[in-house]
Amino acid sequence: MGSTFLGLEIARSGLVASQISLDITGQNIANVNTEDYTRQSANLVAVNYNLGNYQVAQPITNTIGQGVGVKGITQCRDAFLDTRVRNANSQYNTNNTQLSGLSDIEGILDETSTDGLHAMLNEFYNSLEELSNNVGDEEYASIVRSSAEKVTQVFNEYASQLSQIREEQLSSLEINVDQINSTISKINNLNDMIKDQTLRNNVSNELLDSRNSYLDDLSKYIDISVTANADGTVSVTSTGGIDVLDSTFSLSSSGDQQIIQRTDGVGNVEDFSPTDGTARGYLDILNGAGSYAEADENTFRGLLYYERALDSFASAFAGTFNDLNTLDPASPADLFTGTTAAAISISDAWYDDAGYLEVADTGTNDNIIKMINAMNEDVDETLYPGVSGTFEGFARTIISDIAVDVGYYTDVTDMNKSILESAANQRESIMGVSVDEETINLTKYQRAYQAAARLMTVIDENLDKLINSTGVVGR
Amino acid sequence: MRITNKMINTTYLNNLNSSLSDLTHLNQQVSSGRSYLKASDDPVASLKAYQVRQNLSRISLYQDNISSAQNILTDVESSYAELNSVLTNAVEKIIEGESDNSSADDRAIIAEVLKQYQGEILDIANSKSSSKYVFGGSDMYTVPFSVENGTLYYHGIDVNSDSSSFAEETLYYDTGLGLKTDASGSVISGSAFNIANPGSSVFGVGVDSDGITNNIYNLIGDIADKLASNDLTDLGSYVSKLETVKDDVLINYANIGQKTNFLDFLTERLSSNSFNATKQQSSLECVDKAEAILSYNTQNTAYNAALAMGSKLLQYSLLDYLR
Structure with missing residues (x-):
């Protein structure tokens, strides 16, 4: 025999459940466009019949449940998809950072619509040819000098623009490291708050959303792997298994290499080299020496690669022509001074006198012919390591290296972007708010509320009948 | 798959962006007359184009050299x-x-x-x-x-x-x-x-x-x-x-x-070499106008269609039909 008022209680629980569900629907609709908001739903359970603690066997036939209960408010979120999105985000940001650095370099070196090193070398070659046909005419010697000066100026300009990019990339990396640190401290704060609430069994979903959003941010900078702990906190590890949340990162340098250092909670310092993320991208651009990398150096073709290539180039160019102009090894007659792209310039002696250029050795114009030949022949790699092919050919190699890399990283970035988009889309399909769905929910819970209210009316009428109209016979 | 409104918006925006970026690229091709604007757009063609540029410059240099040799020879001839x-x-x-x-x-x-x-x-x-x-x-x-x-x-x-x-x-x-x-x-x-x-x-x-x-x-x-x-x-x-x-x-x-x-x-x-090199250069560096304009118009139509569709796609939800 059930309790007289059980029906009323069931109706009340239905009203409450519908009310809460309606509120949650409202919260979902209100946050339909909120970034990082996770769709919530009430966890409804049917309340079972309370058998109590009867010690004696008693046949019970009408074990009707006792209404509905709200067990909690859950987030519709899939941790596996979070991992996928974060991995894709790290990968995409690595390539995107590399691409933007490389595009900057390409902007300097590319000669598709401007004249650069290749064009200037070509002009220098032409001026040598002109001189060889007009030996003895001072005017042509000075044309050679001015086109040689242009070559050196292009070298200087490239060097200064590359160092400007280096500075920009370095300051971006600094900002990046600051952002990593501040994101870590935010996650730590949230971890603490969530831990407190977990103890009180009272976790706010909005705090979880906020922490997830910072974890997404962090995955942009470095590669991370997130593990949930029983106390509600999360642990974050990165390359080399380091505990990210117990780290402070800082920037340091050794020679021309930039290094990210990690200081742990007790003050130990170690080098940290993430495998992915924007930090990786900046490190690649700054430290990448390509084929010029020495042992343990970064082999990405970044700034160092182009700086070293141009330095080798400038040194080979200056050396070759200085040697050719020196007819008597006892008295060197250098046309160029400086052996780096930044420092190369035409020598003072040549600057003062265009005729300092030795036109002839034993014949009439044979020395100029030798110089022309030096432009047509491959550079001696034993003398000038790091330079291959002819001078003009090497200029083309540099341009095509950067072009191929930018082309490749554009494709890879596009590909990773679509991987990221598809992962984010999948995650959004679980956690996102659908207005259609919420509208249906609105209707659903409204109907449920109405029905529960009706149930209450029915039971009320029944009780009214029982109390006020029953047993009044003979009154 | 469950589809949410935000997904529709994001996907639509991404597609619209890529469509617009294709359109911009074609627009640059048509207006500049170049098949690529940066070497990275077409690394192979650009490398070849640099070689052809060097070739052309050499050819014109040789032509200059020959013509000055011819001038001298003409004068030598008249002296004889x-x-x-x-x-x-x-x-x-x-x-x-x-x-x-x-x-x-x-x-x-x-x-x-x-x-x-x-x-x-x-x-x-x-x-x-x-x-x-x-x-x-x-x-x-x-x-x-x-x-x-x-x-x-x-x-x-x-x-x-x-x-x-x-x-x-x-x-x-x-x-x-x-x-x-x-x-x-x-x-x-x-x-x-x-x-x-x-x-x-x-x-x-x-x-x-x-x-x-x-x-x-x-x-x-x-x-x-x-x-x-x-x-x-x-x-x-x-x-x-x-x-x-x-x-x-x-x-x-x-x-x-x-x-x-x-x-x-x-x-x-040399003049036949020069002709060939110029032809090669134009095939490497220059865009086929007719083809580029055609692709531009196709892309433009696609972009307009996407815009028109977006205005319909984005405005409706079930809310519009419930009373």
């Missing part, structure tokens, strides 16, 4: 023509002087005329083609021939000196024959065009076994001296020597024609 006519006149006069009909006075006058011819020959020997002395050999910027105290010097050396005192002179123009040098750094002949016309070989140096000068200027001078002094001994051998020298001039004259022909051949070959 003048020289030949002077020599013809001289031979006529000498035969006149040699004849028994001429008196000592006549011969003295003829000698004067020959001296004048000598002057003309010197003028020809020092003739210039736009600031270059055509018979200067490898040094075309200093006067090759000079006369001091009746002695003719070629670049400071008496022309009657032994021929071994005159170095072989070359001045190479790079005409695209694949300029090469040997180990010592001197040009391998045949890999470049030798433009030098050394006055020493054109006008002759040294003396022959009979002690008669090989030099045209000196020869005429010697004959004039003999006529002036009315001394006809040996004159015959001098005159026949002059005939030989005159024949040599004609042979050299003909050789110049050969050289000019060779240059004409090179010019033709």
Whole structure:
């Protein structure tokens, strides 16, 4: 025999459940466009019949449940998809950072619509040819000098623009490291708050959303792997298994290499080299020496690669022509001074006198012919390591290296972007708010509320009948 | 798959962006006329294009070199023509002087005329083609021939000196024959065009076994001296020597024609190379206008369609239909 008022209680629980569900629907609709908001739903359970603690066997036939209960408010979120999105985000940001650095370099070196090193070398070659046909005419010697000066100026300009990019990339990396640190401290704060609430069994979903959003941010900078702990906190590890949340990162340098250092909670310092993320991208651009990398150096073709290539180039160019102009090894007659792209310039002696250029050795114009030949022949790699092919050919190699890399990283970035988009889309399909769905929910819970209210009316009428109209016979 | 409103918005925005970026790219292609704007758009084509640019620049350089060689040769040719006519006149006069009909006075006058011819020959020997002395050999910027105290010097050396005192002179123009040098750094002949016309070989140096000068200027001078002094001994051998020298001039004259022909051949070959390279350059660097405009219009239509669809797609939800 059930309790007289059980029906009323069931109706009340239905009203409450519908009310809460309606509120949650409202919260979902209100946050339909909120970034990082996770769709919530009430966890409804049917309340079972309370058998109590009867010690004696008693046949019970009408074990009707006792209404509905709200067990909690859950987030519709899939941790596996979070991992996928974060991995894709790290990968995409690595390539995107590399691409933007490389595009900057390409902007300097590319000669598709401007004249650069290749064009200037070509002009220098032409001026040598002109001189060889007009030996003895001072005017042509000075044309050679001015086109040689242009070559050196292009070298200087490239060097200064590359160092400007280096500075920009370095300051971006600094900002990046600051952002990593501040994101870590935010996650730590949230971890603490969530831990407190977990103890009180009272976790706010909005705090979880906020922490997830910072974890997404962090995955942009470095590669991370997130593990949930029983106390509600999360642990974050990165390359080399380091505990990210117990780290402070800082920037340091050794020679021309930039290094990210990690200081742990007790003050130990170690080098940290993430495998992915924007930090990786900046490190690649700054430290990448390509084929010029020495042992343990970064082999990405970044700034160092182009700086070293141009330095080798400038040194080979200056050396070759200085040697050719020196007819008597006892008295060197250098046309160029400086052996780096930044420092190369035409020598003072040549600057003062265009005729300092030795036109002839034993014949009439044979020395100029030798110089022309030096432009047509491959550079001696034993003398000038790091330079291959002819001078003009090497200029083309540099341009095509950067072009191929930018082309490749554009494709890879596009590909990773679509991987990221598809992962984010999948995650959004679980956690996102659908207005259609919420509208249906609105209707659903409204109907449920109405029905529960009706149930209450029915039971009320029944009780009214029982109390006020029953047993009044003979009154 | 569950679809949410935000997914529709994001996907739509992404697609719209990529469509717009394609449109921008095509727009740049059409407006710039270039098939790529940065080397990274098409690394292979750009690398080839740089090579073609170098090729084209070299070809135009060779064409310049050939045309200046041709200018010099034309002037050399006309100098030979003048020289030949002077020599013809001289031979006529000498035969006149040699004849028994001429008196000592006549011969003295003829000698004067020959001296004048000598002057003309010197003028020809020092003739210039736009600031270059055509018979200067490898040094075309200093006067090759000079006369001091009746002695003719070629670049400071008496022309009657032994021929071994005159170095072989070359001045190479790079005409695209694949300029090469040997180990010592001197040009391998045949890999470049030798433009030098050394006055020493054109006008002759040294003396022959009979002690008669090989030099045209000196020869005429010697004959004039003999006529002036009315001394006809040996004159015959001098005159026949002059005939030989005159024949040599004609042979050299003909050789110049050969050289000019060779240059004409090179010019033709280079202009066909240049045509091919230009064609290659345009196929690498230039966009096919018709195709680009067509793709632009197609893309434009697609973009407009996406916009039109978006305005419909984004406005509706179930809310619009429920009351």
